[in-house]
Amino acid sequence: MQQHVIASSSTNARLRARDLTAEEIAEIEHELTLYPTKQAVGLEALKIVQRHQGWVSDESMLAIADYLSVPVSELEGVATFFNLIFRRPVGDKVILFCDSVSCWIMGCDKVKKRLSEHLGIDYGETSAGGEYTLIPVPCLGDCDKAPVMMVGEKMHRNLSCESIDSLLPLSNAEGSK
Amino acid sequence: MAKITVDGVVYEVDPANNLLQECLSQGLDLPYFCWHPSLGSVGACRQCAVIQYRDAEDTQGTLVMSCMTPVTDGGIYSLAAEQASDFRADVIESLMTSHPHDCPVCEEGGECHLQDMTQMSGHNYRRFDKQKVTHRNQNLGPFINHEMNRCITCYRCVRFYDDYAGGTDLSAQASHHHTYFGRFEEGTLESEFSGNLVEVCPTGVFTDKPFSAQYTRKWDLQTAPSICNGCSVGCNITPGERYGTLRRVVNRYHNEINGYFLCDRGRFGAHYVNSESRLRSARDASGMSVSTTAIEERISEFTSEAVIGIGSPRASNEANFALRSFVGAENYFSGHSDAEHEALQVLIECLRDAAFHSPSVRQIEQADAILVLGEDVTNTAPRIALALRQSVRNEAKALAETSRIPNWQDAAVRELAQESLSPLAVFACGSTRLDDIATTKLNADQQTLIEASNALSERLAGRSPAYSQQTLGTTMQSVEATYTALMSAKKPLVICGTGAGAALMRCAANIARALSVSRSEVCDLVLLPKEDNSVGHALLTSKENTLSRALGRLANGEVKRAIVIENDLFERAPTALVKNALAAAELLVIDQIETPTQRYAALSIPSATFNECEVTKVNYEGRAQLSFQVGEGCDAAKPIERWLNVEGSAHSNSMIARCAAEASDFESLIDCLPDPLGRIAGLKVPRQSHRYSGRTAMHADRNVHEGKQPVDDNSVMSFSMEGMLTQKDSSVLASAWAPRWNSNQAISKFQAEINGELKQGHPGVHLIKRSLNGQAYEAENSVNKNLGDFEIRLVSHIFGSDTLSSHSPAIQKRLCDAYLALNKEDALELGLANGDFVSLGGAEDSIILPLIVRTQTPSGVALVYTGSSALGASINPHDLPESASLARVESEPSVHPTGLGLSNLVVNDAYSGAH
Numbered sequence A: 001m002q003q004h005v006i007a008s009s010s011t012n013a014r015l016r017a018r019d020l021t022a023e024e025i026a027e028i029e030h031e032l033t034l035y036p037t038k039q040a041v042g043l044e045a046l047k048i049v050q051r052h053q054g055w056v057s058d059e060s061m062l063a064i065a066d067y068l069s070v071p072v073s074e075l076e077g078v079a080t081f082f083n084l085i086f087r088r089p090v091g092d093k094v095i096l097f098c099d100s101v102s103c104w105i106m107g108c109d110k111v112k113k114r115l116s117e118h119l120g121i122d123y124g125e126t127s128a129g130g131e132y133t134l135i136p137v138p139c140l141g142d143c144d145k146a147p148v149m150m151v152g153e154k155m156h157r158n159l160s161c162e163s164i165d166s167l168l169p170l171s172n173a174e175g176s177k
Numbered sequence B: 001m002a003k004i005t006v007d008g009v010v011y012e013v014d015p016a017n018n019l020l021q022e023c024l025s026q027g028l029d030l031p032y033f034c035w036h037p038s039l040g041s042v043g044a045c046r047q048c049a050v051i052q053y054r055d056a057e058d059t060q061g062t063l064v065m066s067c068m069t070p071v072t073d074g075g076i077y078s079l080a081a082e083q084a085s086d087f088r089a090d091v092i093e094s095l096m097t098s099h100p101h102d103c104p105v106c107e108e109g110g111e112c113h114l115q116d117m118t119q120m121s122g123h124n125y126r127r128f129d130k131q132k133v134t135h136r137n138q139n140l141g142p143f144i145n146h147e148m149n150r151c152i153t154c155y156r157c158v159r160f161y162d163d164y165a166g167g168t169d170l171s172a173q174a175s176h177h178h179t180y181f182g183r184f185e186e187g188t189l190e191s192e193f194s195g196n197l198v199e200v201c202p203t204g205v206f207t208d209k210p211f212s213a214q215y216t217r218k219w220d221l222q223t224a225p226s227i228c229n230g231c232s233v234g235c236n237i238t239p240g241e242r243y244g245t246l247r248r249v250v251n252r253y254h255n256e257i258n259g260y261f262l263c264d265r266g267r268f269g270a271h272y273v274n275s276e277s278r279l280r281s282a283r284d285a286s287g288m289s290v291s292t293t294a295i296e297e298r299i300s301e302f303t304s305e306a307v308i309g310i311g312s313p314r315a316s317n318e319a320n321f322a323l324r325s326f327v328g329a330e331n332y333f334s335g336h337s338d339a340e341h342e343a344l345q346v347l348i349e350c351l352r353d354a355a356f357h358s359p360s361v362r363q364i365e366q367a368d369a370i371l372v373l374g375e376d377v378t379n380t381a382p383r384i385a386l387a388l389r390q391s392v393r394n395e396a397k398a399l400a401e402t403s404r405i406p407n408w409q410d411a412a413v414r415e416l417a418q419e420s421l422s423p424l425a426v427f428a429c430g431s432t433r434l435d436d437i438a439t440t441k442l443n444a445d446q447q448t449l450i451e452a453s454n455a456l457s458e459r460l461a462g463r464s465p466a467y468s469q470q471t472l473g474t475t476m477q478s479v480e481a482t483y484t485a486l487m488s489a490k491k492p493l494v495i496c497g498t499g500a501g502a503a504l505m506r507c508a509a510n511i512a513r514a515l516s517v518s519r520s521e522v523c524d525l526v527l528l529p530k531e532d533n534s535v536g537h538a539l540l541t542s543k544e545n546t547l548s549r550a551l552g553r554l555a556n557g558e559v560k561r562a563i564v565i566e567n568d569l570f571e572r573a574p575t576a577l578v579k580n581a582l583a584a585a586e587l588l589v590i591d592q593i594e595t596p597t598q599r600y601a602a603l604s605i606p607s608a609t610f611n612e613c614e615v616t617k618v619n620y621e622g623r624a625q626l627s628f629q630v631g632e633g634c635d636a637a638k639p640i641e642r643w644l645n646v647e648g649s650a651h652s653n654s655m656i657a658r659c660a661a662e663a664s665d666f667e668s669l670i671d672c673l674p675d676p677l678g679r680i681a682g683l684k685v686p687r688q689s690h691r692y693s694g695r696t697a698m699h700a701d702r703n704v705h706e707g708k709q710p711v712d713d714n715s716v717m718s719f720s721m722e723g724m725l726t727q728k729d730s731s732v733l734a735s736a737w738a739p740r741w742n743s744n745q746a747i748s749k750f751q752a753e754i755n756g757e758l759k760q761g762h763p764g765v766h767l768i769k770r771s772l773n774g775q776a777y778e779a780e781n782s783v784n785k786n787l788g789d790f791e792i793r794l795v796s797h798i799f800g801s802d803t804l805s806s807h808s809p810a811i812q813k814r815l816c817d818a819y820l821a822l823n824k825e826d827a828l829e830l831g832l833a834n835g836d837f838v839s840l841g842g843a844e845d846s847i848i849l850p851l852i853v854r855t856q857t858p859s860g861v862a863l864v865y866t867g868s869s870a871l872g873a874s875i876n877p878h879d880l881p882e883s884a885s886l887a888r889v890e891s892e893p894s895v896h897p898t899g900l901g902l903s904n905l906v907v908n909d910a911y912s913g914a915h
């Protein structure tokens, strides 16, 4: 009779960690040279993994925590503090849509409605084909060109319902990750 | 001292503190959430706002957070000013926007700091009509409920759990209105101190799960001051009783011992008193029940010929003393194992030695360089481990002082100190739960630990130590680092315990003595026994009267009768020895629980549990403390002294007085009684709160006539709501309550100052006078071991290694199977992987255990956890060889698996790698 021997839930959890890729490790190692302590690299490591994987799964969380020897719950605190670390899968293109004051004054509500109609999704959702995820953000710092949204590195300014019609579908070059 | 004016009244305050703390010390009602007397200030909740005036001319003032404001001499403040009280009302209104209106079904209700503060701040009408934020709760294991919707984001939970107690699996997640306090994923909270969340959280997010299953409001609990029986620290607790069963245990403030916190063994272990394992009626050898009169007759005749009495470290002083006077001192024997008995002799010698001082838990927190030798304190005396986690922060506090940052500025001090810790050297065999804060870790077999200790004593005595070839490198480094740390500290401390064994305890004493000599001062030395009254029992037992002598005399027929109190001898001596002795004797066993020893008893007699009688116990410092009866429990059970019916046993006061008068070292025991006459200011002290409800109806299911309340002739306490208010005398304070303060935070109303003594404190009495000037012990040397054999070392676990608490249903959900641990390399060499079975010694009847790889196990050492007797799943530790060859086997383990496996095991070094 073989007994299943696993000690403590944290050890148990560690078994579920995925292996970090060589690229991820190389990039994390580079960051480690720039910070005084391992814990300090947590956020950078999350960004690195997200860049490679598109989002940060539980298995990735466990892997990073293990690699940096920080408690995974502490890393979760960091990951969930920042809206743009994705702890759920996101679409190929993540649309960060500003719904803050200036954009609101300039009628972003209407634009957002149009955008939602086109994509068939609301805030926090991912389109059925996995192409788009729509997320509200508070002020992209481009108020003089409101309403605005950002996809990947690219800003789309002075939005209107019409410009949404012509923008979509977004080209693949606008990858978000 | 500084003078400040608050709302026109002048107060003398301590300028080292913050304004909030000083206002509370003065008895003022000022609301707060995130500040906690032990955790300091972070200024997170904004609830404690007051107005500070520049000078007498200033009529406007500025709004400041009192917890973040140092008091300044001549300072002028107002709590009552309208801007301040409006601001506080607004703050609480915003904190309450998402709070559910579920007080009637919330277990915090009636003792909720949030309720109190809401009332105090004057927020009584909800204007917010939007949707509330809601959360998903997690299953946090058998101890703690999680109800996140009640959170007001004060951050106290993580500040306690992570920052104060060193936990790693609870964190603050997300941000602003959806901040979440929980684990990465569902699962049991791993910290040994998780139960304190129940008291630290000012709302009902974290509540006591075993208590939920038999819930009673605070005001309906019958309570009395009591002492934990989980280990030798002697934490003060308040058990609550209703309908004849123990409902819960909460912390009872003692400024020198437990302060505001308990460990989970103490909090959740006490439920053993309600468990199935209780011995509830007397029975004879055939299991037939026996009447009380028959027992009494049998007992009174029992001394017609010589009787051996075997005492117990888990029985009170009075029980042990009664047995001793019943059988005669020459026939009264140790209930400790021989090894433990030997170790306790060292402990007592050191308690008598004027070279040493045994610091209280509070004093341990002040140590600034510590050596822990051979003991995994977190698993044997948990509350002291929590104190050590504070001592290592003295470095941070010193840094803060040089930067002129007050110590109560918690976040600032932590930020400044980063990772800097005061030196903590852990010399141990395998990983301990304090390794994460150890600045020096020597991880080695017994031989090396002894060698290192000898070297350290030599070094401290100014000689140059000899190292053996193979240990030279790391051992010398550890010894040097520890030497420097201890010598340059202001308050060095050496800790060891009986878990490490007598040899290492002598080493620890030698180190402390060398330190005391070279520094020409008394040295702090903590020696920890295993059980709650180990020291009391050892003081009553003569050195020669070891357990094996008693067993020998029974086995050879020299004496034919024996009485064993509150003890399972199969945990104390080799199985064969115990069987032989017990089979030959006519045996009476008096115990609270059922044990294998009782299979040999002519009569098994139920004794009262800690909450059913008034007794004293002696903790590791030699401090005797009184524990009151809380309520009536098992009808058939009586305190042992009353069964034995010795002179004076009719009343606990007279029993304590007799013990004090007759037992040497116990003279001052009498001072444990708040008043030997059983009255305070001419009145008895009620165990029931003034709001105790349903008293006339609580037994109506059985009888419509209101029963007479039980009478307690024994004690200053009565089973009543009437009498002297405990609010007037904190020496008998069980449950803190003050007008407007229904939660445990009411304790500040009873302290001379915040974190200080209770106003009429009753800290217990130190029994032992230090007089001796002892000698250093002979330097210990080697351990015998065959080449190729593994040294067998026992490990303790907070849940499972203590007899009584292991019978608590909640604790049982946290137990794990007996196991044997090796490091990776040794396991590999033997062709063993996690989960394989290993036999010790290779003989046919040898012990077989499941293997777990623990990476920090020194090579050549096998760590053995013997399992919990409460589940009938343990091996007798005294049957283990000192060393053995190990081999992989296919046969079943000696201990039947409990079904719990090892999934509950919380250790720092479990190997998770693939097989």
Ligand code: SF4
Binding pocket: B150, B151, B152, B153, B154, B155, B156, B157, B158, B181, B200, B201, B202, B203, B205, B206
């Ligand atoms: S869970 Fe309790 S202690 Fe933690 S932040 Fe919320 S209210 Fe405060």
Ligand code: SF4
Binding pocket: B228, B229, B230, B231, B232, B233, B234, B235, B258, B262, B263, B264, B265, B266, B267, B381, B382, B383, B384
């Ligand atoms: S440390 Fe010991 S005495 Fe204190 S609560 Fe825990 S088990 Fe009880």
Ligand code: FES
Binding pocket: A098, A099, A100, A101, A102, A103, A104, A138, A139, A140, A141, A142, A143, A146, A147, A148
């Ligand atoms: S408000 Fe939209 S960019 Fe500033």
Ligand code: FES
Binding pocket: B020, B031, B032, B033, B034, B035, B042, B043, B044, B045, B046, B047, B048, B049, B065, B066, B067, B068
């Ligand atoms: S108690 Fe002062 S801000 Fe929370």
